[in-house]
Amino acid sequence: MSSVLRVERGLLLLALRRMFPLPVVAATLLVAAGFALAHPASVSAPIRRETTWTALALVALPLALHAAASLGRRWRLGDRAWLGSRAVSRGTVALSAWLGTWIGAIALFGGIALLAEVGREDGGARRRLRALESPRAALVEPGARTAWSAGELGDGEGLLLHLALGTAPGSGPTATIRATCTRGAESSTAEALVFGRSSIEVEVPRGHGEVRIEVAKPGPGCTVVLAPGALSLHVAEDRAGLASFELFLRWVLFVGAWTALAMGIGAWMRASVATALALAAALPVLGAGRGAAWLPGADLATALAEAGDGLIPPHAPVIALFGFAVLALSGIALAARGLDAGAGDAA
Amino acid sequence: MSPNSSALSLCGISKHYRRGLLARRVEVLGGLDLELAPGARLGLVGPNGAGKSTCLRIAAGVEPASSGSVAVFGRPPRELEPRRRTGFLPDGAPFPGELTARACLELCAGIQGLRGAGARGTCGRMLERVGLASVRGRLASFSQGMLRRFALAQAFVCEPDLLLLDEPTAGLDAEGHVVLEELLAEAHARGTALVLCSHHLDEVLAWTDEISVLAGGTLHARAELEIDSGAARLEIEGLDEPAFAELEQWIAGRGGRITARSPTTRALLSVYAELGEGER
Numbered sequence: 001m002s003s004v005l006r007v008e009r010g011l012l013l014l015a016l017r018r019m020f021p022l023p024v025v026a027a028t029l030l031v032a033a034g035f036a037l038a039h040p041a042s043v044s045a046p047i048r049r050e051t052t053w054t055a056l057a058l059v060a061l062p063l064a065l066h067a068a069a070s071l072g073r074r075w076r077l078g079d080r081a082w083l084g085s086r087a088v089s090r091g092t093v094a095l096s097a098w099l100g101t102w103i104g105a106i107a108l109f110g111g112i113a114l115l116a117e118v119g120r121e122d123g124g125a126r127r128r129l130r131a132l133e134s135p136r137a138a139l140v141e142p143g144a145r146t147a148w149s150a151g152e153l154g155d156g157e158g159l160l161l162h163l164a165l166g167t168a169p170g171s172g173p174t175a176t177i178r179a180t181c182t183r184g185a186e187s188s189t190a191e192a193l194v195f196g197r198s199s200i201e202v203e204v205p206r207g208h209g210e211v212r213i214e215v216a217k218p219g220p221g222c223t224v225v226l227a228p229g230a231l232s233l234h235v236a237e238d239r240a241g242l243a244s245f246e247l248f249l250r251w252v253l254f255v256g257a258w259t260a261l262a263m264g265i266g267a268w269m270r271a272s273v274a275t276a277l278a279l280a281a282a283l284p285v286l287g288a289g290r291g292a293a294w295l296p297g298a299d300l301a302t303a304l305a306e307a308g309d310g311l312i313p314p315h316a317p318v319i320a321l322f323g324f325a326v327l328a329l330s331g332i333a334l335a336a337r338g339l340d341a342g343a344g345d346a347a
Numbered sequence: 348m349s350p351n352s353s354a355l356s357l358c359g360i361s362k363h364y365r366r367g368l369l370a371r372r373v374e375v376l377g378g379l380d381l382e383l384a385p386g387a388r389l390g391l392v393g394p395n396g397a398g399k400s401t402c403l404r405i406a407a408g409v410e411p412a413s414s415g416s417v418a419v420f421g422r423p424p425r426e427l428e429p430r431r432r433t434g435f436l437p438d439g440a441p442f443p444g445e446l447t448a449r450a451c452l453e454l455c456a457g458i459q460g461l462r463g464a465g466a467r468g469t470c471g472r473m474l475e476r477v478g479l480a481s482v483r484g485r486l487a488s489f490s491q492g493m494l495r496r497f498a499l500a501q502a503f504v505c506e507p508d509l510l511l512l513d514e515p516t517a518g519l520d521a522e523g524h525v526v527l528e529e530l531l532a533e534a535h536a537r538g539t540a541l542v543l544c545s546h547h548l549d550e551v552l553a554w555t556d557e558i559s560v561l562a563g564g565t566l567h568a569r570a571e572l573e574i575d576s577g578a579a580r581l582e583i584e585g586l587d588e589p590a591f592a593e594l595e596q597w598i599a600g601r602g603g604r605i606t607a608r609s610p611t612t613r614a615l616l617s618v619y620a621e622l623g624e625g626e627r
Contacts, residue, residue: 010454017445081441082501085407085511086458087430340411 008088008096015100018074019067028108031056035115045240050308052116053247060112061255062279064105068259069266069274071097075339094267094335098260098328105255113248117241125240126160126201127312134231137215138168139177139224145216150181150231153211158236159204161213165230166197168223175221180214183207194224201234234311243307247300250316253324254297258282260331267338294323352421354509354540355383355406360415361564362401375401377564378415385420385508388541390551393561399544400438402561403511406542407435419509431460434507436515440494444487448479448497451486452504459505473504477526491518499523503530510534510541516550528554 020028035052075083075093083093132153137146153159161181167174174195179202181188186205192198204211213231217224258278266274288298298320303313362376376398383389391399405412408424419429442451452470456462461469474480477496482489486497495518502510515527531554534541545551551558559566595605 008458010457014443014446014454078441079443080409081404081437081439082443082455083458084404084409085424085430085433085435085437086455087427087460088458089427 005089005091005095007099008092011083011088011093011096012100012103015071015097016104017100018070019064019101019104024063028111031059032111032115044310046243046308046310049116049243050304053112053244053307054304056112056115057109057251060105060108061258061282062275064101064108064255064259065262065278065282066271066275067104068098068101068263069278070271071101071263072267072269072274072335072338073271075267080339090336090339091332093339094263094332098263098332098335101259101263102256105259106252109248109251109255112251113244116244116247125237125243125310125312126162126234127237127242128162128306128314129159129233129235130314131229132161132231132233134163134226134228136228137226139175139215139217139226140171142217142220145214146226147212147214150211150213150233152209153204153233155206155208156235157206160201160234160236161204161211162199162201162232162234163213163215163226163230164197164199165194165215166225166227167194168225172222175217175224176219177224178216178218180216181205182212182214184209194222204233237312240310240312243312246313246315247303247307250297250300250303250313253316253320254282254285254300257296257324257327257331260328261334262331264331264334264338267335290317293317294319296320296324296327353382353418354385354387354420355381355542356416356418356421357381357402357406358416358418360402360405360412360417362398362405362410362413375564376405376412379561379565381559381566383509383540383542385540386535386538387557388535388555389543390555390558391542391544391561392546392548392551392558395546397561398564399561400513403435403513403542403544404437407433407437407511409435409437429509431505432508434502434505434510436498436502436510436512438513438517440486440489440491440498442486442494442497442501444485447485448474448482448489448500451497452500455501456504461505470500470504473500476500476530478522492520492523495519496523496526499527499530503534506534506537506539508539510539510543512541513544514546515543516545516547 035056079093132150133148135146135148139146150161161179163179165177174193176191177194177200178189178191179200181202181204183205184207186207188203188205190200190202192200194200200215202213215226258281261281262274262278265277268274282297285292285295285297287301288295289302290299292298294317296316299313299316306313357379360376360379360381361374363372363374365371366373379398379402381389381402391402393399401410404410405417406419406424408417408419408430411425417424420432422429424430424433446454449470452474453466456466456470471480477500479493479496479500482493486494489497495515499515499519502512502515516524519527531541541555543551543555598605
């Protein structure tokens with residue numbers, strides 16, 4: 001078998017076309033219209049963004065995986081008869097077909113991104129950069145305070161420390177909290193009224209050196225609780241819609257890797273079984289968390305939750321590109337081998 | 348490729364499939380040997396299930412042989428170079444129904460290396476020849492005959508050096524028959540080698556130079572067809588009834604007799620084609 005690998009435009013377009021049969025296009029437009037027309041004013045923009053992404057992406061994902069898994073079956077049932085004798089390697093067939101499916105999926109998820117942002121005012125927002133260490137503490141008495149070092153955070157415009165706080169049940173309705181951020185001789189302070197689950201943001205002074213943070217309850221009020229992981233570093237951004245862009249990039253990598261694997265599995269078995277297997281393997285990845293950063297889409301659940309909180313998720317980790325390449329190439333190789341594996345079963 | 352290499356060489360080819368729950372072994376081809384020189388035309392005949400289509404699919408590189416060696420112009424058929432030089436007309440109509448005839452033909456030609464504006468022109472002319480140039484619908488909406496015409500177009504469009512045709516006239520109307528005959532004549536003039544599988548012996552006799560009989564997965568006979576130049580046999584076309592009666596009388600007067608009389612296929616086809624033209 002020749003090892004020549006290239007992208008065959010015609011095969012790519014054929015796969016793209018097969019990704020969107022008429023019933024799928026009609027159903028997609030119907031769902032999209034429903035989401036675009038529904039604008040309940042009581043639902044906040046971040047919640048709507050999170051809901052749109054969660055609902056539609058979980059519909060689009062099996063669709064994309066099934067389209068990819070079906071390519072193997074199509075090959076066995078017909079394509080091999082007309083394409084198998086042509087001057088094109090199986091690797092090229094698999095690569096081109098996957099690219100077509102992936103581009104189709106990108107279009108699908110791009111549509112979801114547009115729907116998630118349509119009709120929303122695109123004001124300022126915060127991008128979550130990373131989590132910082134914070135102590136476990138409870139501010140009980142008036143004048144109670146706790147202070148710790150957030151380390152060297154680097155210099156940058158619009159850096160903010162975001163502290164999530166909660167009130168202890170039964171200790172009272174509210175309390176005023178003051179947060180002070182100090183870097184060298186510079187400091188900045190913010191005050192907020194805390195009730196239930198609240199947060200407070202304080203600017204990080206420009207410059208270099210260790211950043212210290214102090215949280216105090218200057219007056220009377222309920223008990224305020226700090227949990228480990230409550231502190232994170234944010235940066236101010238001009239456009240809240242960037243949240244959808246970050247989610248879109250994550251889905252693109254995730255669906256790219258898993259459509260390749262679904263296509264690879266589908267070349268060896270029935271499309272429905274291959275789709276089920278690919279879904280069963282892919283869905284747990286969505287919640288794997290940032291610990292498995294090399295897996296594309298591992299932090300999608302976290303990123304969706306952040307978007308729901310009105311934050312812009314951090315940029316997807318670069319190492320996810322490596323994971324994406326490994327998974328995609330494995331799927332393409334599996335598919336290229338699988339296209340020939342069924343030859344002995346042909347009638 | 349060596350200059351003397353065959354257009355197609357099958358050596359000891361066998362093919363078996365596994366069928367059913369117990370993976371029962373079904374042998375389709377068993378030790379088939381076949382050599383085809385460049386420019387030669389071979390007809391492959393045999394009963395249903397003899398292995399003709401399998402033999403062509405193996406030669407085209409669509410599926411591998413279970414054992415034995417295959418070479419197309421001296422190279423394995425799985426390599427891209429021999430594939431560029433091969434035109435394959437598969438059994439049935441397996442083409443992607445989502446595409447129009449033009450899109451699919453341009454895709455097929457593009458894969459074979461025929462690209463750009465020149466390719467579009469060549470594809471357009473080929474569609475014109477097979478009568479599909481003005482058909483706008485997708486292949487899924489084509490009738491069996493139209494699909495067969497398309498199958499002809501995709502096999503011939505790149506002017507291959509080796510043609511592998513599996514039942515090319517199945518479902519083809521008379522006009523398509525004439526087009527196929529013309530395309531085959533042109534291919535022969537270019538020196539294209541041909542393997543033609545058919546159940547119709549008259550087609551094989553008309554379009555090939557030698558015939559192999561395939562049965563039970565092996566070649567049973569191979570014979571070259573020669574035009575008998577002796578006076579023992581004579582074929583005459585175009586006589587009307589009174590002239591034929593006169594001829595019969597003349598032959599009988601000299602001790603001979605007419606053993607068979609039938610309308611010539613060619614003459615019938617011409618009438619059919621003219622009728623078709625008239626209807627359009």
